[in-house]
Amino acid sequence: MLVEAFDFQLGNPVHQGLSVIGKSFATTGGKVLIHSPYANQSIAAANQVQIAPAKNKEMRFLNTNKEIVAMSAGALNIAKDNEILFVGSRTNLLAYGNYSINLTLPDVENNCDIFDKEVSDGVNCLSFGTFPQIGAPLIVAGGNCSITGFDLQAEERFWTVTGDNATALEFLDWDEDGDDELLAGSEDFSIRIFKQEEMLQDINEQSKIQFIKKIHKCVFGYSLMNGTFGVYHGKKRLWRQKGKDKVTALVGVDFDIDGQYLLLIGYTSGVIEARKHRTGDLLHKTQVESGGHPVSNIFYYDFRMEGLPQVIAIDVEGNVKGLALTRNVKQFQAIENNGDELAVETKAIDDAFVDLNRQKLELMSKLESIKEKKDQKKAQPKGQQQQVSSHNLPPGRNDIRFSQLADPNSTTCIMTITINKPGWIIKSVILCNEALFEGESFAVYPQQSTNTVQIPLRSEKNQELQVDIKVLMGTGLNSSQFLIHHEPKYTFRKFSMFKYLGQDQKLLFQKPESQVMFVCERGVIQNIVDWTQQSFIMSEHGDLKKSLIQYNQQQIILKYIDARSFLPLIISAMMGGAGLQDFCSNFLKIGELESTCSFPSEIKKLGDLLALIEESNQLKTHFSANISENINNLKVQIVKAEASLMINDIESMKKNYAQVQQENGALIGEYLKRSNNHQNLISTLKELNAMIKNASNLRLGNAQKRIVAEAREAIKTNTSQKIATVFQRGTARV
Template identity: 25%
Template sequence: MLVPVFTLDLKQKILPGRVCIGKYDSAHACLTASTTADKVFIHNPHQRLGTSGGRMSLSQSSADISLLNINQTVSAITAGVLTQARHGDTLVVSDGANAIAIGRLGHHMSPLALIGGNCSIHGFDSEGNDPFWTVTGDNVTSLTLTDFDGDEENELLVGSEDFDIRVFKNEEIMFEISETEAVTALCPMQGSRFGYALANGTVGVYEKLSRWWRIKSKNQAIAIYSYDLDGDGVPELITGWSNGKIDARNDRSGEVMFKDNFQSTVAGIVEGDYRMDGKNQLIACSVDGEAMVGYKASLHYHVFELTRQLPRFSMYALCTVAVTPPQGYVKFKLPERVARIVMWVNSNFLLLEDLQLDDDGALDVSFLSLRTSMPLLIQANSQCEMTIRTDDMELASDLIQALANYLNLEDLQVEADFPSELDQLASLLERVEEYHATRQRLSAEMADHSGVIRTLVVRAEDARLMSDMESMRHWYRELYNLNKDLISGYKIRCNNHQELLNCLKQVNQTIQKAGRLRDPYPLTQISPISLSEASHLDF
């Protein structure tokens, strides 16, 4: 089992995938990550970073933390040796690119900071010059450097949103590997092997162009890293998942050799000599700031505890005064004790004290939205017949989904009525009919104008052949005016088409919200009234 060594409260929230480690003074490894407050924090347990000025400031909550004010959401972050002229790693932060890698590439003598953007990759040196530039097929989502062909020079592996992994030899593409989803992460392993992760929860390992193994999870792989966890000289593929799980898999078979869990989503996995004992440790961080630090063949970890995770519906405050019941409601009966419903409410709402049942064994509690000030009522009698009253159908569906997951429900029959949502849906359907009628009218007018254009062209050409310049100019003026009318009509048609798409999108969103009011039936069984109302429209 894992044994915590000590705890530390960093008081920082970490963005997923924005974690790195660097020796900025060339001696002490510093854990670095981007926070939700548009800052980058640098944690140095050896207390030797302690500088301030410019964008850098010292954290008032911990003497081990320095904060770098970015003032924009960080999209990618990494650290590495970018110049040999001075000692220490360079921290590279981006607020637009999705992937950054630092290292030597191909024939380039100096290290480069490789920035993956929209269909292009730039390589910058320590002076800010870009000696490397190339294009790729789609938005770049991951980058890594590895000796792919064994020639002792690094090639660049690029993952993108078009489901491809591309191997670049300098600026030229050597190979393309097609996958089944967007490539979200890449990492080099031993030799020409490399690990990869996809947006659909797939992780695996390639040996050059041959896939050795892959597995697929219902959760998303946030970070992957290559680390020799068992000390046998062969690195394992370490994966951090969106559900907080961390596992280490054999690079040849994919067999799980080690696993552990955070209480929240994994934010990143890095490696560094964090204990200053001459050995690199594996460091895994969660979005809540908890971190585990371990080394080869060790069961001991440093645990850095950050903050309490807020309940899912923490934006709803307990209301102690009477409120007007909303018109919208969902009613259903659960095969459970009311006491379990009370336990669910206590765990999903932010309460000063746990709720208790009434004297007659019922539950009647009111909440007020801190965003919209709209009331929410949750009621349950002693027979566990529940009523959720709210005018927000999306909130009602979120509550039912959360309750269904908590109670592991396989079937739920509900009675629902949301007058405001139905009125809005009826209004949307009327607008859809109007836009569709306008679209048909504009199409008919365009067809009529096309016939007139042919007639005017023939008349103008006849006048030209007969040297009747006055008539020719007249017909061409008519043709010019008609062309302007066509252009104006085309703009109106485009605007009408966009408005029609927006209305259809809102109709679909309403149907989707209604669909989530019952679990786990498909949409065609959930909202037949809404679908039948929309089915008569000729889209």
């Protein structure tokens, strides 16, 4: 249970998500407000001195003059316990803390900027943690398709690439090996788990990742931009739900209530919910303030320095509410003895109830249909009653067929639903999936009587999806007799957008120039067949081994065509090789994989991107010099204008102020040029980072990490030939 412990007001609005808490400060977004109610007491205790309370020392402001997009806090100096505030803007990372000049002694009177680092890939989100191989704690910034880690001296100690703009970062022991891994959520609907530069797992979701928060060990909660939230235990999703209000804050609580830990969710309505981590059951609900202002952030921290953490919630109006966690001791002891057995039994009872309720509705529908037919028979004259034939009986589950086939001409995958029961037609079909449909669902209402419906589907990503399908069937469009068939987990295969080509169709398509080749043992052919059948829509005819897979000695080549572009292993686009990682790790059980590849069009594009980056960097220097010159000229003209005013020389004053206006216009123009150049540079770097990510996905283990490290080194020296060699051979070393 959550019991109110304290509340107060900051007196300033708090931007959504832009707040953080630490041992020396609690902060808010926008112009940074630093609230340190116990700072003096902490310093006095550490130095065994008395400090008189100073007026208004609890509140201080830090003006960054930049748009703040992310905040975090942590101790970068492992020798001291002093925490630093990290403020991320679109282009810079500011470290601010209560360190003296030698960075060893805390000094609340001399808070200062520790470093202000320009981050070329931008900053979208921040997290604080330690990579075991590095040893020292790092502040990690998620940017445009990249993740960068900095130490206390603002030196880059970690860099890797991700699939899209990073939106959420969190450290936790995902594989339960005793060392923390980095979890990164991005705009391409994926949660990726990194052990150093190596990607261990890619978890696909249905929308952009909003938050990732550790709950306990390898258990973490997450939320998506579309309002969905849930919990994972490692790679297994325990549950997920979607509320009517948008999620604005999320925090995991490592506090055992009724044998489960907690996930706390804050909403735009100002409501805070506490849910059990294993089942998602609602345990408690409260509000920060009765006005219903959106929740800005939620923390689990010992704010009052009493040795016990509290839940601290902040809304966008600056209202702060502290909640203490308590448990019902008698109930907890009773449930703790049963442990997981009670949870499993409760879940089984709930599932059985849902299934029985579904069967009840189906039986009630059939009963109504039988009653209607009986009434119709009674209304007919005697002797004219027709005997009910077998085709008037409701169709069974085996009478409804689902099939898929990719169509390269329309760049879609056609789903066909057919009823093989005479006299029955499809009245409507409803499909539900957040990734396939923008509005999360899609409905089809045939205008004519038909027993077959074709629905075009298009997936922008190669991922396996579970589609919820409901088919409304009847004996006619206007008939009152109907039956609903529910297919809750129809599998949309990972490569459903690919089509198998027979011998007669191969001449219609140009053979791709690109290819990826790797070496493995000949005995894994059957595993390749199993993977292909599970991931692709296969033709009903033809020998799969002979038609789709070519192998000679220890070399294996897979060939298939994408509905949107040609995409084999012979591959026409490097991004298509991402499926190779899932294929090798899950089906071939390979942990280390070297491969060679050839991507002529991608390598040409790589050279163009590096040329654009070099040009943008040169223009950046040029525009900065022009802006500096304009500022100096502006200062000179202002001084001249003021001097003319002092000697009452109105004509000269007018001329000088006209020059001020002209220089100001030129300054604004140069700034706009620099801003546009920066946006172009960010877009180019995003494309380059995506290429590095795709190239690394064609390898596994140490080979994957080597790709990222050598590509980063080559980018710093701007050597396109070296990067091309890394992409193709896996290394630039001889």
